[in-house]
Amino acid sequence: MAFLKIDDVVKRYGDHLVIDRVSLSAEKGEFVVFVGPSGCGKSTLLRMIAGLEEVTDGNISIDGHLVTHVEPAARQVAMVFQSYALYPHMSVKENMAFGLVMAKTPKPEIEKRVANAARILQIEQLLDRKPRQLSGGQRQRVAIGRAIVRDPKLFLFDEPLSNLDAELRSQMRVEIARLHRDLGVTMVYVTHDQIEAMTLADRIVVLRAGKVEQIGTPTDLYERPANTFVAGFIGSPKMNFLEATVTDGTDHTLTLSHPAFVGGAATIPTHAAPRVSRGGKVRAGLRPEHMALGGGQGGTALSLAGEFAENLGGASQVYAQTPDGDTLTILAPGRHVIDKGVPLTVAIDPARVYLFDDAGRAI
Amino acid sequence: MSMRFGRVIHFVGLILVLAFTLFPFFWMVTSSLKDQSDLLASPPVWLFTPTLDHYREIFEDPKIISSVMHSLIIATSTTLLAIVLGAPAAYALARFEFRGKSDLWFWFISNRMISPIVLALPVYLLAQTLGLLDTHLVLILIYLTFNLPIVVWICTDQFRSIPSELEQAARLDGASQFLIFWRIYLPLGVPGIAVSAIFSFIFSWNELLYALVLTRRAVQTAPVAATSFMSGYELPWGKIMATGTVIVLPVTIFALLVSRHMVRGLTMGATK
Ligand SMILES: Nc1ncnc2c1ncn2[C@@H]1O[C@H](COP(=O)(O)OP(=O)(O)O)[C@@H](O)[C@H]1O
Numbered sequence: 001m002a003f004l005k006i007d008d009v010v011k012r013y014g015d016h017l018v019i020d021r022v023s024l025s026a027e028k029g030e031f032v033v034f035v036g037p038s039g040c041g042k043s044t045l046l047r048m049i050a051g052l053e054e055v056t057d058g059n060i061s062i063d064g065h066l067v068t069h070v071e072p073a074a075r076q077v078a079m080v081f082q083s084y085a086l087y088p089h090m091s092v093k094e095n096m097a098f099g100l101v102m103a104k105t106p107k108p109e110i111e112k113r114v115a116n117a118a119r120i121l122q123i124e125q126l127l128d129r130k131p132r133q134l135s136g137g138q139r140q141r142v143a144i145g146r147a148i149v150r151d152p153k154l155f156l157f158d159e160p161l162s163n164l165d166a167e168l169r170s171q172m173r174v175e176i177a178r179l180h181r182d183l184g185v186t187m188v189y190v191t192h193d194q195i196e197a198m199t200l201a202d203r204i205v206v207l208r209a210g211k212v213e214q215i216g217t218p219t220d221l222y223e224r225p226a227n228t229f230v231a232g233f234i235g236s237p238k239m240n241f242l243e244a245t246v247t248d249g250t251d252h253t254l255t256l257s258h259p260a261f262v263g264g265a266a267t268i269p270t271h272a273a274p275r276v277s278r279g280g281k282v283r284a285g286l287r288p289e290h291m292a293l294g295g296g297q298g299g300t301a302l303s304l305a306g307e308f309a310e311n312l313g314g315a316s317q318v319y320a321q322t323p324d325g326d327t328l329t330i331l332a333p334g335r336h337v338i339d340k341g342v343p344l345t346v347a348i349d350p351a352r353v354y355l356f357d358d359a360g361r362a363i
Numbered sequence: 364m365s366m367r368f369g370r371v372i373h374f375v376g377l378i379l380v381l382a383f384t385l386f387p388f389f390w391m392v393t394s395s396l397k398d399q400s401d402l403l404a405s406p407p408v409w410l411f412t413p414t415l416d417h418y419r420e421i422f423e424d425p426k427i428i429s430s431v432m433h434s435l436i437i438a439t440s441t442t443l444l445a446i447v448l449g450a451p452a453a454y455a456l457a458r459f460e461f462r463g464k465s466d467l468w469f470w471f472i473s474n475r476m477i478s479p480i481v482l483a484l485p486v487y488l489l490a491q492t493l494g495l496l497d498t499h500l501v502l503i504l505i506y507l508t509f510n511l512p513i514v515v516w517i518c519t520d521q522f523r524s525i526p527s528e529l530e531q532a533a534r535l536d537g538a539s540q541f542l543i544f545w546r547i548y549l550p551l552g553v554p555g556i557a558v559s560a561i562f563s564f565i566f567s568w569n570e571l572l573y574a575l576v577l578t579r580r581a582v583q584t585a586p587v588a589a590t591s592f593m594s595g596y597e598l599p600w601g602k603i604m605a606t607g608t609v610i611v612l613p614v615t616i617f618a619l620l621v622s623r624h625m626v627r628g629l630t631m632g633a634t635k
């Protein structure tokens with residue numbers, strides 16, 4: 001039985017449907033990430049798991065107990081807020097101990113647990129400070145420490161790193177991953193940042209406009225996106241799409257025509273033929289990292305017009321135009337100077353072309 | 364250049380405001396130290412030999428001391444009650460949704476729209492019927508009626524400024540509704556509570572109309588005592604001024620003590 005189970009959950013604010021029949025589950029010890037654009041309902045879903053938001057319809061259970069209408073504190077979950085929400089008038093130590101004091105934990109036990117959490121998070125020297133005397137990263141640690149001391153069944157994180165600068169963010173990302181490994185506890189983590197999702201998650205739940213678009217491991221989502229939304233959301237830089245026409249098909253290939261293909265057509269290995277009709281439209285997805293400047297002999301390639309290149313240091317992000325005016329992104333190793341309008345041949349691997357139907361569903 | 368000019372204007376403005384507000388004060392205190400001939404001198408004398416005669420006179424008059432005591436009892440009780448009743452009400456208004464909330468809110472404000480004198484007669488009759496005339500309780504009750512709206516108003520505003528995530532974090536930490544109020548909102552609401560306590564105390568300390576209407580001899584507050592000297596054929600200016608100075612002292616001390624808590628930024632560090 002799943003440790004966390006969300007069953008057909010709906011949330012409405014008045015007439016505004018924010019979560020639309022979402023179902024998902026998480027195993028004990030799993031790290032689940034909710035990802036999606038801002039406003040898609042990630043926080044709302046997380047807050048319903050915490051019990052801070054009432055569920056309009058559906059059920060939530062944690063560790064075999066139905067908690068849909070159970071008080072937050074009785075759910076034994078801990079949450080790290082986006083804003084940290086530290087008690088400003090209490091010291092770091094008091095902040096971390098507050099939940100234990102509320103639970104009438106014996107004093108020596110509180111001391112022990114706070115000391116232990118402080119050691120794990122390396123904030124031992126900050127215990128007597130007030131939140132206002134801490135840096136953003138330190139406040140973040142205290143907020144996590146407050147969650148740890150209560151030894152919850154479930155950790156909930158709402159965009160915990162979004163207020164930190166880039167360097168601190170990647171450092172804390174590593175620490176949260178380490179914390180998950182060391183504590184072995186179930187975590188649900190909300191972010192709009194697909195890199196955080198990819199690096200932290202055992203499983204990712206992609207949300208859009210209150211609906212689940214796809215649930216899967218990071219590799220699943222990267223290799224087998226269910227639709228163009230997920231394909232575009234996972235991976236950086238974003239996947240390129242070409243609007244192509246099906247000209248021919250066999251049991252294990254499809255031939256597509258598009259003015260950008262060298263020779264006007266390309267043959268893609270796929271078993272999708274029965275699901276498309278000759279003359280029909282498909283969207284071909286190409287990941288920037290699967291494209292190479294200067295196509296080899298006889299391989300499948302695109303013929304493009306260069307626009308410009310961004311130097312990333314060890315690699316470049318090259319922008320080039322198709323004959324029908326779409327701009328594609330290519331991730332190329334090394335540094336490149338691209339003059340506007342210069343013809344570019346770009347090799348692609350036909351086996352790494354993603355195919356979607358007219359409605360954007362993977363085929 | 365223009366910066367400096369701006370600063371000068373600022374400074375001069377400040378001096379003018381201070382002079383305007385502090386001059387009556389200065390006049391009261393100096394007059395209380397003048398003897399009768401200096402007091403009535405025209406034009407007024409600025410340099411004089413101070414005397415404590417008026418103070419000796421009023422401290423020998425048991426009426427003054429007891430009136431200050433009555434005022435202390437009434438103002439302190441009113442202020443305490445107003446905070447004890449007003450702060451939880453403000454918390455409810457700031458954080459809960461319930462039916463009639465906006466009506467209740469308007470009712471609190473509308474209480475202050477009525478001119479006090481309009482209610483003087485009904486309140487007098489009510490107090491008479493209840494047998495409360497000339498008691499501490501009647502003034503405490505009526506001052507509470509006037510002060511509660513201010514306390515609720517200021518504290519509601521203060522509590523609304525506290526990030527609601529703090530309340531949610533406390534709920535997850537297992538704090539009951541009361542403990543959330545007690546351990547989070549009350550300590551973080553101290554600036555608002557301090558401001559409303561000062562307002563409440565000053566109002567109760569200085570109020571004259573209802574004190575005159577509702578009390579006789581048993582409970583005479585300080586402002587009533589001060590004005591009672593004016594009833595005869597002569598005006599003992601020195602005594603009135605000395606009484607005024609004595610009356611102003613406790614409320615000033617109270618305001619100075621409490622104002623230390625009127626700091627901004629108590630919630631700093633909670634978020635971001
Ligand atoms: N208390 C509320 N009342 C009305 N609408 C809300 C409330 N909270 C959130 N919403 C709406 O619900 C949607 C999802 O919000 P949220 O879960 O915060 O999104 P996310 O965390 O994915 O950015 C948004 O459109 C937001 O405007």
Ligand SMILES: [Mg+2]
Pocket residue numbers: 042043044159
């Ligand atoms: Mg959010």
